[in-house]
Amino acid sequence: MDFxxxxxxxxxxxxxxxxxxxxxxxxxxxxxxxxxxxxETLKLAAEQGFLGAPFPERYGGAExxxxxxCMMLEEIGKVCMSTAMIxxxxxxxxxxxxxxxxTEEQKQTYLKPLAxxxxxxxxxxxxxxxxxxxxxxxxxxxxxxxxxxxxxxKIWIINGSIAGTFVVFARTDPEKGARGITAFIVEKDTPxxxxxxxxxxxxxxxxxxxxxxxxxxxxxxxxxxxxxxxxNQGFVTAMKALDYGRLSVGxxxxxxxxxxxxxxxxxxxxxxxxxxxxxxxxxxxxxxADAATEIEALRYLVYHTAxxxxxxxxxxxxAAMAKLFGAEVAGRVxxxxxxxxxxxxxxKDYPIERIYxxxxxxxxxxxxxxxQRFVIAADILGxxxxxxxx
Amino acid sequence: xxxxxPKEYQLLRRMVRxxxxxxxxxxxxxxxxxxEIPRQLIDKAARLGLLxxxxxxxxxxxxxxxxxxxxxxxxxxxxxxxxxVIIGAHIGIGATAxxxxxxEELKKKYLTPLARxxxxxxxxxxxxxxxxxxxxxxxxxxxxxxxxxxxxxxxxxxxxxxSDVVSLLAVTDPSLGxxxxxxxxxxxxxxxxxxxxxxxxxMGIRGSDTTxxxxxxxxxxxxxxxxxxxxxxxxxxxxxxxxxxxxxxxCLGAAQLALEASVKWARIRxxxxxxxxxxxxxxxxxADMATEIEALRSLVYRTAWLVDTGQPxxxxxxxxxxxxxxxxxxxxxRAVQIHGGMGYMRDYFIELMYRxxxxxxxxxxxxxxQRIVIxxxxxxxxxxxxxx
Numbered sequence: 001m002d003f004x005x006x007x008x009x010x011x012x013x014x015x016x017x018x019x020x021x022x023x024x025x026x027x028x029x030x031x032x033x034x035x036x037x038x039x040e041t042l043k044l045a046a047e048q049g050f051l052g053a054p055f056p057e058r059y060g061g062a063e064x065x066x067x068x069x070c071m072m073l074e075e076i077g078k079v080c081m082s083t084a085m086i087x088x089x090x091x092x093x094x095x096x097x098x099x100x101x102x103t104e105e106q107k108q109t110y111l112k113p114l115a116x117x118x119x120x121x122x123x124x125x126x127x128x129x130x131x132x133x134x135x136x137x138x139x140x141x142x143x144x145x146x147x148x149x150x151x152x153x154k155i156w157i158i159n160g161s162i163a164g165t166f167v168v169f170a171r172t173d174p175e176k177g178a179r180g181i182t183a184f185i186v187e188k189d190t191p192x193x194x195x196x197x198x199x200x201x202x203x204x205x206x207x208x209x210x211x212x213x214x215x216x217x218x219x220x221x222x223x224x225x226x227x228x229x230x231x232n233q234g235f236v237t238a239m240k241a242l243d244y245g246r247l248s249v250g251x252x253x254x255x256x257x258x259x260x261x262x263x264x265x266x267x268x269x270x271x272x273x274x275x276x277x278x279x280x281x282x283x284x285x286x287x288x289a290d291a292a293t294e295i296e297a298l299r300y301l302v303y304h305t306a307x308x309x310x311x312x313x314x315x316x317x318x319a320a321m322a323k324l325f326g327a328e329v330a331g332r333v334x335x336x337x338x339x340x341x342x343x344x345x346x347x348k349d350y351p352i353e354r355i356y357x358x359x360x361x362x363x364x365x366x367x368x369x370x371x372q373r374f375v376i377a378a379d380i381l382g383x384x385x386x387x388x389x390x
Numbered sequence: 391x392x393x394x395x396p397k398e399y400q401l402l403r404r405m406v407r408x409x410x411x412x413x414x415x416x417x418x419x420x421x422x423x424x425x426e427i428p429r430q431l432i433d434k435a436a437r438l439g440l441l442x443x444x445x446x447x448x449x450x451x452x453x454x455x456x457x458x459x460x461x462x463x464x465x466x467x468x469x470x471x472x473x474x475v476i477i478g479a480h481i482g483i484g485a486t487a488x489x490x491x492x493x494e495e496l497k498k499k500y501l502t503p504l505a506r507x508x509x510x511x512x513x514x515x516x517x518x519x520x521x522x523x524x525x526x527x528x529x530x531x532x533x534x535x536x537x538x539x540x541x542x543x544x545x546x547x548x549x550x551x552x553s554d555v556v557s558l559l560a561v562t563d564p565s566l567g568x569x570x571x572x573x574x575x576x577x578x579x580x581x582x583x584x585x586x587x588x589x590x591x592x593m594g595i596r597g598s599d600t601t602x603x604x605x606x607x608x609x610x611x612x613x614x615x616x617x618x619x620x621x622x623x624x625x626x627x628x629x630x631x632x633x634x635x636x637x638x639x640x641c642l643g644a645a646q647l648a649l650e651a652s653v654k655w656a657r658i659r660x661x662x663x664x665x666x667x668x669x670x671x672x673x674x675x676x677a678d679m680a681t682e683i684e685a686l687r688s689l690v691y692r693t694a695w696l697v698d699t700g701q702p703x704x705x706x707x708x709x710x711x712x713x714x715x716x717x718x719x720x721x722x723x724r725a726v727q728i729h730g731g732m733g734y735m736r737d738y739f740i741e742l743m744y745r746x747x748x749x750x751x752x753x754x755x756x757x758x759x760q761r762i763v764i765x766x767x768x769x770x771x772x773x774x775x776x777x778x
Contacts, residue, residue: 001399001457002392003692004699009391067391269772279774282758285765292764293709300688307393321681376680377673386657386667 003300012068016075019048025079031206032354035198037162038083038206046117051090055099059107060115066244066306070251074302077255078262081358082206084252085365089158090114092248093366094121097167097183097241101226101233110165110185119164123245124154124186124212125238131156132371133390134169135178135235139214141170146221148172148184150192150214158365160195160210164188167225167241168212169234176232183225183234192217203357243319245366247309250302250322253330253362254295260330260355261291264337267344278340287336294329301325317379324372327362334359402458406465409438415469421597422742427472427552435473436507440466441480445489449497450505456632456697460639460690467640468647471746472597474640479548479598480504482633483754484511487557487574490632491617491625500555500576512553513633514544514577514603515626521546522759523778524559525568525623529605531560531575536612538562538575540605543587548753550601551586554579557629558603559622566620574622576614583608594745631707633754635697638690638710641718641750642683644743648718648725649679651740655729666728675724682717689713705767712760715750722747 005013027038045051054069055061064072069091077084095114098106098121113119130136139152150170157166166186173180186193196211224230225237265288268279278284305318338345338352345352363369371390378388395403413434421427435441444459445451452458459481467474485504488496488511503509520526529542540560547556556577563571577584587602617625653676656667666672693710696703722744726733733740751757759778766776 003695269774279769280776286761289761289764293713296709297685297689300692301685304393304688307391321684325681325685373674373677376677381667388668
């Protein structure tokens, strides 16, 4: 047992922290106000190798392992959740989907430019009738010679308007439910594929979230993720990528909560009421103590799960726990830190107002808290021979 | 980073689990009802080395460190809150005070037999007017020749009746307050002037006695001072840091059992034609329990690692106690709910767990005290000193 960060991880942590503080933090408020993605930051991140952090070097990645990658998301999440989410979807589910199940050729052709940050990735699963119930995908892909013809809409797709490469899930067998879904790699300029306008959201306003339209969009059969042998196995790819994504979101939430706590502590020391700093009030101290405790518990839940990934262990349950606990802790912490800020917390003068709006999404995207609870319970009960349905 | 438990810890866990399942669990209900723990159970635990887990072998201990001790507390508290509390008071605070600051002679004389289980220990801090506010103790120790003469009383003392020796805090210089004026002593129960008073009747942990200690001109040789005269408050606070961590581990064990029992019950209990495990309300309670337990487990063993590698751990230990007791509370409450009427019945162990669990938010520093410890540590780093 060794909970220490080795020399390399400590070095990475410092590098991520410096990058987040110097390059990302100063833009956070602007992205929110202007409702635009941080393209300039993504360019810098690409130069640093931050857009392919967990992938092997032979695919253009930085090969820093999942613990290192989680630390990166944590540090970015601490200062700007929008930027963290763009990088997370790009890396953890889009590029990771190709890395996990793609053919060697697809990895060279599509993963490499993603890992190098030459292109941004996106992951298109959700539809008007299929979100939490991912097996109900209606977008169709019908074979026509050497191609598949895609028809349907995907909604709420993160990175939709800035991505060059999309992993798109479509139905290739109408009879088979989850076992009739295939993952395709679709490039931005493919005829018949258009991206709609960005959604207007409560928070995460720096994240471009768009509808994708597929109108007789022809995709080469060679673009089936994993090749022909993975036909109708897209759901499995989606679930594997989402496992990685859930852990990643847990890491972002850890950063968001930590950032909010630090802001709350600082405010409590500076703000004076009844003749002294409000830090002297037990009501405030309780907020701080509870926040710090839950964050400490979350931190090692996240790192432990990341370690399991790097050890090649099964981690579906733990990833769902990291997402569930991360989102719930971050939600509570941010809410209590906003309360600590009082009226100032409700104004745009302090980042906590934006963070409060941003963090609310974490209990919803990449599987709601309810879906995570189902995944966890299904795994526990499944281990004891009972199969449950959502 | 490496989250693997080394083999020797896995073996220790297996050994304790077998003892707990085979020897302790069948007696848990009887222990609660008779308000007494069979002496042979404690002796059996002693023979297995469970009364000296964290202490070095040269003092009669198992030498398994805090990590090993947390494993033992986790496994024992799964089956019997009373036994875990007895061992917690004995090792976690009673003997630990001597281990941390006692002289070499004191360790040989008391720690070794304590660690071997030849003597049972206790830790006496709380008084009618001093519990959470530990600096307000009144018990007085006055120097008289080579002895100290102690007068006063201690209440709510775990193992007050069962123990043979007590680590006890008394005021040696009223003009100096907590820092400088308070001294820790090892007191043998046979010292003249020492007696036990009222034993409390409690909601839970009924097999562990909670008893008043009375000191009437009790003479204690000066050699029995733990550490330096006047430094007892610090010794006791350091001791409580370790106690808090091990209580977090104990909470982890009970919470885990509440979860396992709930899962088992949800599979066999049928309602509306199916096991209740098919209902989302039940599934989500199970998911929340499992998630919080997983987070608690990481927190506890990471803190134990901090101790075993010689790093500061006060804040983290308070977090283990606070979070552990609150997670346990939520878990046993959900377990009762999932078990429905059966969870309220005294012929089923969930009812006992529910009562036993409630103390963890109160003893060895209430949740409110833990929050003060955590918050003051955080604010101290920002240059703001908070007082309770």
